[in-house]
Amino acid sequence: MTPPTDEQLYERARRGDVAAFDQLYARWERRLFGFVLRLLHDRSSAEEVFHDAFIEVLEGPRLSFAQASFSAWLFRVARNACANRLRSNARKSAALQLWPAAEPSPTPEQSLTESERASRLAESVRRLPHALAELFHLRASGLSYEEISTVLGVPLGTVKSRLHTLVHQLKGDLP
């Protein structure tokens, strides 16, 4: 039996099916919260935005999946809430601090070069301008380019050109 799609779970959760909600929540909890936390860099704000995003999709106007997937909608709602919050808090500088301090945690099986690479990549992600960092985290959350285009509200071509800029920037920082 194939597992239900996000969209099917969404419809059931809207009708009050808690088990469907649990499944949907488990699928997106970490990725969405990680994304929001990286953007806001503040746990309690991130929890509020995360909570409100779920409320919006579950209790707001019914989503249409003709153009975009459930996850694209969910991330879009959360991303816009983050943008509003960053604007209203006038804390745009926080958006540049997207990465927690790199932890030097070399496990025995990790080679030195690999952990060096990891911390250099983390460092260069932290230095990314907001638009590129957002793109990196959306991509890292597993969203497709089409979904990212929906989330950001920009054409697919813009996503792709930003991605090239992103790659260029990250590549320049890697050994």
Place this chain on the structure above:
Amino acid sequence: MTCAELEPLLMPYELGASTPAERDACETHLAACPACLAAFLSLKRVREDAAAFDERPSPVVRDRLRARVAARSRRRPVLWAAAAAALIAAALALKVLLQPPPPAPPSSLIDSAPPSEDLL
């Protein structure tokens, strides 16, 4: 393509930003070269680690959301009843509005009245 030529193509390939020609070059080379494959896999793991989202919101958040979802199934009949009552009221109001006084000619209100669904 030599290993040195391939190296700068690996990061774009890993992030899915290669041109089709670059992607073909990467796939052909990686299939045949264990050294570059190891480099690629290490790059991939590094990126996945860097992007690993281990944080979760507090369980309280999930509990609050669950309670809201559960409340939806309880609230729904009430909502439907309220919606049905509102529809009936609106239909009655519309009927009164659209009812022309028998002797008078049709007013402009009637001529421009939209389909009832717009008002509902």
